[in-house]
Amino acid sequence: MLQINNLYAAVTGKKILNGITLTVNPGEVHAVMGPNGSGKSTLAQILAGHPAYEILDGEIIYEGQNLIALEAEKRSQAGLFLAFQYPVEIPGVSNSYFLKTGLNEIRKSRGEQPLDAMEFLKLIREKMKLVEMNESFINRPVNHGYSGGEKKRNEILQMAVLEPKLAILDETDSGLDIDALKVVANGVNKLRSKDRSMIVVTHYQRLLNYIVPDFVHVLMNGRIVKSGGKELALELEAFGYDKIKEEFVNGVNA
């Protein structure tokens, strides 16, 4: 599904990713954890094709294609989805119009017929139930005037509608109350399948009780310093990042 090899990247001249290697197979869920500023969102944004980041070295292969050469919308059309850590507001544009336009572009790229307004309405209503979102959000402007938690839920709604092959969730759990966390996790779990992969960026092991990952990776200073199974998250919760940092430094020096 996804293979990242020795990826180095910078933004405004500042190096942020320092050699990331990661393989995600179909159906797998990978959790990425790590201290603030370690480069988690940078990685997510680079995978989605944000133009501000400069790739210095390495490669990203997605479904056999060189991902770096693809425009952001082509990546989306190829089934890559990013739930943003900070969802963007678009005043004056309704959620449904926004999402319908996106969905129909994606369908078009696959040679499928666009959904008409009625078909789309049916679809979005169904998916709203999945993430327990009030129908008033159909006509509200995209993320404009939403609470933090509502924005996150809206990201999951979009994911549910677009049905990606690879979903990257960047701290979708931050800012959610306990109930919302369960709803979102539940929504995510319903989308889990043997062909759909996920990269879940989070600070809290709590989320991983609901979305149980196959792998956990720890990112520090722009590289993966430790990988393991779901128990790694518990270890992090108990001992913090310092221990891992020590281990890593010792390992490098050994």
Place this chain on the structure above:
Amino acid sequence: METIEQLVNKKYEYGFVTEVEEETIPRGLNEDIVRLISSIKKEPEWMLEWRLKAYRHWLTMEEPVWPNVHYPKIDYNNLYYYSAPKIKPKLDNLSEVDPELLLTYEKLGISLQEQKRLTGVAVDAIFDSVSVATTYKEKLYEMGIIFCSFSEALREHPELVKKYMGSVVPYSDNYFATLNSAVFSDGSFCYIPPGVHCPMELSTYFRINASETGQFERTLIIADKGAHVSYLEGCTAPIRDTNQLHAAVVELVALEDGEIKYSTVQNWYAGDKDGKGGIYNFVTKRGICSGDNSKISWTQVETGSAITWKYPGVILKGDNSIGEFYSVAVVNNYQQADTGTKMIHIGKNTKSTIISKGISAGHGDNTYRGLVKVGKKASNSRNYTQCDSMLMGNKCSANTFPYIEVKNTTSNVEHEASTSKIGEDQIFYCKQRGMNAENAISMIVNGFAKEVFKNLPMEFAVEAQKLLGISLEGSVG
């Protein structure tokens, strides 16, 4: 990685030239030209006198330099002031219109064929200097509505023209309006009698075809007591690499309980991406709510023109009268716009609303200039102004100049302004959801301008949205 600046600009699709034989008078401007125009149009003596007064006054005036627009000096003596397709002197019937002209309007998406009634819009089409056809005239006439070319109104209803012409924009008003008063060639006239609600949108379509020809039309709309009318103006011009001058005057008069809604979708040729060619649009538009409880509403979507200079305003004379101004002005490439409104509160309890959305892209320079004046006697008057600017890329600019004068203590004037930059992040977000940059920009910009679009008649709102997308394609960095 593709930046938005690299996306190609879509070509202006109305830029074709129509091959019709044109009747043009000699270049230049002097009293003889003014007389000639008046005599071609077989005008009454008082009209000629009015034109001459305006011309003589114009000679004493200086071209304004205060607008925030820059252009080489116009040589007024080197322009043609009248150009008309050679046609039979009087057009009663569409079959007498040159088929080339009908084809032109069809290309523009305006059907003059009365059979195609579906749109329910009555159109007066102005080609260069003259009005070539007015559809639905008879049907409207049965209701007492007069909708015809200005020249025809001068012939058939001189008393109405004489009474109202210049009553809102006097011949001495400003440089361009005065020039227009001297040499105006044609335009649209509309009178809605007391109590009548006009059953369809009235529309004028302006087309500049001939080169080096100034277009100077006048529009005069009168809503008598309790009358309602909604009017739409659309404009296009061929692509030429010389600049063309368009100096129009629009006067609106709303009597007691009368309502006029005037919408403009202006898509003159804006010049090419290097700023060559395009229309100079120097227009004076003003309405007066002369009676109590009357209402005038201007809605404009300005995407064309190399330079736009216009301030549709409302004089709120009648008590409880209402003035509104909703505007979207887009500048791209090297376009310049200095536009806004004037709301003059004279009567008691008068209300005005100004919503201005300026969008600047490329090297565009967009200025909002608005005046809100509340007189001593205009007690309990209200104004609300909201002025939002959106910038795309970092070579464009937006300026806001609000002028506010309030002369009584019971009135309230509120002004809000914002500037936002259409962000890489917004575009990226849309792209992440599958849209290409053009769709993304069009969506973001239409969202920004939504408050204005919702005031346009339905079918024109759709057209305006498309237009906005087209005029901004390939514009952000």
